[in-house]
Amino acid sequence: MYDEDRRAHVAAAREAADRYGGVVCRVSAAMALEWEVRAIPFRPQITIPRHRRLKGIDLSAVQVRRMNLAPDQVDGAITTKPRTVIDCLRWLAFPAGLCVADSALRHGFPEDELCRLAATAKGPGSVMVRRVVRHADRRAANVFESALRAICISVPGLCVEPQVPIGGEDFIGTPDLVDVRLRMAIEADSFAWHGTREGLVADTRRYNAFVVHGWLVLRFTWDDVMLRPAYVREVLVEAVAAQTDGGADETPGYQ
Incomplete structure (x- = not known):
C-alpha cells in the first residue's frame, strides 16, 4: 500500500512541478528518490522561482515554496540529494527528519557528505539539521x-x-x-x-x-x-x- 501511495504522490508532485514551472522538493523529493519517509505529505511539495506569481496555482492542492535554486541544486524535475536531505532536516520535526536521514544513509548517501552539510548549515533550522545528523544511523532497518x-x-x-x-x-x-x-x-x-x-x-x-x-x-x-x-x-x-x-x-x- 505504501508503495502505491508513494508512486501516486510522486506522480502528482512531478505533474504539479511541470505545470507551474517548478521542481519537486522536500519530502516529495525524498519520496521521488525512493527514500522512506515517516508520513506522506497531504499535498505535493514544489519549489518555484521567487519571481513566479502564485496566481493560477491551486494552493489547496499543492504546497509551494518560493526561492531561487542554484543549477547544481536541481536534478531534472527534483532537487538534488544533498538539497533534498538538507531541506527535510531543516524544516521537519526531529522524528520525521531522523527517518529521512536514516533512509538517505541506508540508500547510499555518503555519511561524510551528510556531516559536511550539517557542519556548514546556517540560518533557520540549522540547529535541527545538526541534531538530526548527530543521531542519524544507516543501520536503522526502516x-x-x-x-x-x-x-x-x-x-x-x-x-x-x-x-x-x-x-x-x-x-x-x-x-x-x-x-x-x-x-x-x-x-x-x-x-x-x-x-x-x-x-x-x-x-x-x-x-x-x-x-x-x-x-x-x-x-x-x-x-x-x-x-x-x-x-x-x-x-x-x-x-x-x-x-x-x-x-x-x-x-x-x-x-
Missing part, C-alpha cells in the same frame, strides 16, 4: 524503527543502538534497538512480520530467550509509535527507572 529511536533519544538515561546482535558466540538474536548498559531490547513490532505462524513462533522464542538471559524486552506497535508517542515515551521512562532503580522522570514530555 522508518518504523527510526521513529521509535527518535522517541528513545528523548528519554534521559536511555542510549540505544539499532540492530545490535545479542549473545556473542551464543547468538540469541538482533533486536531493533538495544541499550547494552541497561540490558534493554526494544522492538518495533509489526503485524506484517507476525503474519505467519512460523514468524510468530520464531519471535516468541526469541523474546523468551532474551528474558531468560536477563534482558528486558519492550514491544511497541506502529500505531503507538506513530500516533501515541507520548505513551511510548512514558513506558520507556518507567523502564529506564526500573532498570536503574531510579525515581520517576520529571523532564518535559516527548514532542
Whole structure:
C-alpha cells in the first residue's frame, strides 16, 4: 500500500512541478528518490522561482515554496540529494527528519557528505539539521524503527543502538534497538512480520530467550509509535527507572 501511495504522490508532485514551472522538493523529493519517509505529505511539495506569481496555482492542492535554486541544486524535475536531505532536516520535526536521514544513509548517501552539510548549515533550522545528523544511523532497518529511536533519544538515561546482535558466540538474536548498559531490547513490532505462524513462533522464542538471559524486552506497535508517542515515551521512562532503580522522570514530555 505504501508503495502505491508513494508512486501516486510522486506522480502528482512531478505533474504539479511541470505545470507551474517548478521542481519537486522536500519530502516529495525524498519520496521521488525512493527514500522512506515517516508520513506522506497531504499535498505535493514544489519549489518555484521567487519571481513566479502564485496566481493560477491551486494552493489547496499543492504546497509551494518560493526561492531561487542554484543549477547544481536541481536534478531534472527534483532537487538534488544533498538539497533534498538538507531541506527535510531543516524544516521537519526531529522524528520525521531522523527517518529521512536514516533512509538517505541506508540508500547510499555518503555519511561524510551528510556531516559536511550539517557542519556548514546556517540560518533557520540549522540547529535541527545538526541534531538530526548527530543521531542519524544507516543501520536503522526502516522508518518504523527510526521513529521509535527518535522517541528513545528523548528519554534521559536511555542510549540505544539499532540492530545490535545479542549473545556473542551464543547468538540469541538482533533486536531493533538495544541499550547494552541497561540490558534493554526494544522492538518495533509489526503485524506484517507476525503474519505467519512460523514468524510468530520464531519471535516468541526469541523474546523468551532474551528474558531468560536477563534482558528486558519492550514491544511497541506502529500505531503507538506513530500516533501515541507520548505513551511510548512514558513506558520507556518507567523502564529506564526500573532498570536503574531510579525515581520517576520529571523532564518535559516527548514532542
